Amino acid sequence: MRLVIRQDYDAVSYHVAKYVKERIKEFAPTANNPFVLGLPTGSSPVGVYRNLVKFHQAGELSFKHIVTFNMDEYVGLPRDHPESYHSFMWKHLFKHVDILPENVHILDGNAKDLDLECHRFEEKIDAVGGIELFLGGIGPDGHIAFNEPGSSLNSRTRVKTLAYETIVANARFFDNDITKVPNLALTVGVGTVMDAREICVIITGAHKALALAKCIEEGVNHMWTVSVIQLHPRGMVVCDEDATLELHVKTVNYFKSIEKVHEQLIGSDNVGLQGGVRSWGGVGATTYHQ
């Protein structure tokens, strides 16, 4: 996997947004071949969305041929509740850009048959040919989406009961009343995320430092579900300096040096978007740091 370290939250947000924009540009989506994006909610992606909106407003990025799948949604919360993930995505991204409403897919937490809803969601992903790039955040307990510790690393989209810790943490959005916090959610599974052709996890802040260390320096473990990124052929973590606080100095130095090598030795022009070297003094070898 690649670990890209940037100075702070804003720099991370800009880097990820720019990466998404360049990936889409390179892909050159059309109506028949749209770019399928997996999207998270929470505080990690807010800066990314802000930058994507800026790119769109500057005319550099159109969402017309982009299909999106969100990771999760609360069960039983009305769709227009200000804390629903529908509202979150509308407020931070969809209302500012030209995405087509029929290309937006968010799990329906009010479906009569929740299991069928999850099944259908997986089918919709298959129908568009799978997810090209899945963005994600991470919880302090190393979870991706609502795949709390103990989730199967092969899981699919399903209903999950939220851990008590999560409910308490979320109470701040529900008038500090834990009885108002939904205790069930629909979420994509760890397996669903792994099926994407590329994964990019955004990890910022000192409170995520331990989770980051557990996920990339220790083994693949269902207690830290993001650790499964170690098994993905195209996994990338973008983090800020604060999130590296629990990593070994050796780890941080290694990943920083790769970037330096790319810049100085190979030249950033010759580095492909996904880390490959395009040309090296005539030798046509392609290497990937994954």
Place this chain on the structure above:
Amino acid sequence: MQYPVALQLHNFISAPSSPEPSTPLPENTAKVIKITNCRVLKDRKIVEKDAIWIQDGKIIDPHKFFWYQKRLPDVVLDAEGLLVVPGFIEAQINGAFGVDFSVPSDQETYDRGLMKVSRGLLKYGTTSYCPTIVSSSAAVYHQVLPLLKPRPGSSDSGASILGAHVEGPFINEARVGAHELKVLQASANNGFQDFKNVYGFEGDTPEAQRKLSEENLHSVKIITCAPELDGVMESIPDLVKAGITVSVGHSMANTLQAEKAVSQGATFITHLFNAMPQFHHRDPGVIGLLGSRLDLPRPYYGLICDGIHVHPNSVKIAYDSHPEGVILVTDAMSAMGLSPGNYQLGNMDVTKEKDRVVIEGTNTLAGSVITLDACMRNFIQFTSCSLIEALEAVTLHPAVLLGIQDSKGVIKPGADADLVFLSDDLYVKRVFVAGQEVDLGTIHV
């Protein structure tokens, strides 16, 4: 793919707090306009980089539009970063552009005059108003009030008419202002019946009575009266019950009488400071309502903010004592909006200068010719209030006074799409009425 065994969920799911639509929403295919890239006065705050969605002349909730109807807007307009606020509401205006609402005429002439004003006012950001009738004889009211029924506005016909503001004739002759003494009513000893007779709320036959009563009552939105006159105080509850906003004005009431009027249901003070006794520290009179300690909320008060009718310091004193109550009004007369020059308006010869009008050959003011947007700019200058407070003084406050805050004076789903786009220095740049943009260039008055 392996799917997990279905869980028994009915024990665990918390009930949703509002039901989702169980049948698909009916297809509403009317055109949807999105105005993007604006700063919006929404929920009493200014939201940066926001957008407004309009359908069928009203503001809609884009959430439902996107998630349930799954549509993109049909038209996207760029506000280019301008400040978008609700259209202004004028509570007191006697005429403009050479038109005087208190002069009766045949319906066609009167309607033409109304439309001239309704269209002309759009240039100043006013999208709803109460044509004001000064104290007149019963005959005049009987003729004019049926012509002032409320009607919605449009980008062609101009601002919407909310109903008439009848200023008088139950006012105190000691504070007659510019009204004619001989048409004043000294008392209302028969209470509400006297009001009905003067304004023509009732006709001869029971059928005509009922019809006129309903028609005329709906024409009258605000009544200015002096509560100290015999019979007026007791009539206030009846007037309020008939859906009329009662305002204290052209009055010599002492503070006790003024406060009693408020307890009886009066909610407005007509042009505070003007046509009432000066502030006296031992009996502050009507002005004393701003320092009232009643259990009821203090009333709204109108301020003619041209810097001439009320000294800027007085404006600030009123605002400092009761900022939530301020409603800016123009009390403009027929010369408003005319280019400088000499005019004969009614039985007066006046000289209109750029921002004031005098009786020809004198320095005596012949009334106000300020515009509502200029009032708002002056208000900020005089009081150093916040932008939001100045905007609410011409939008939210008059809407709440008149009980129309669900459709006017606010930008929220369900409200009429009457919008004004303001530059940074608060000049009117673009206007929408009922969801359609007004071509300001075609308004010549």
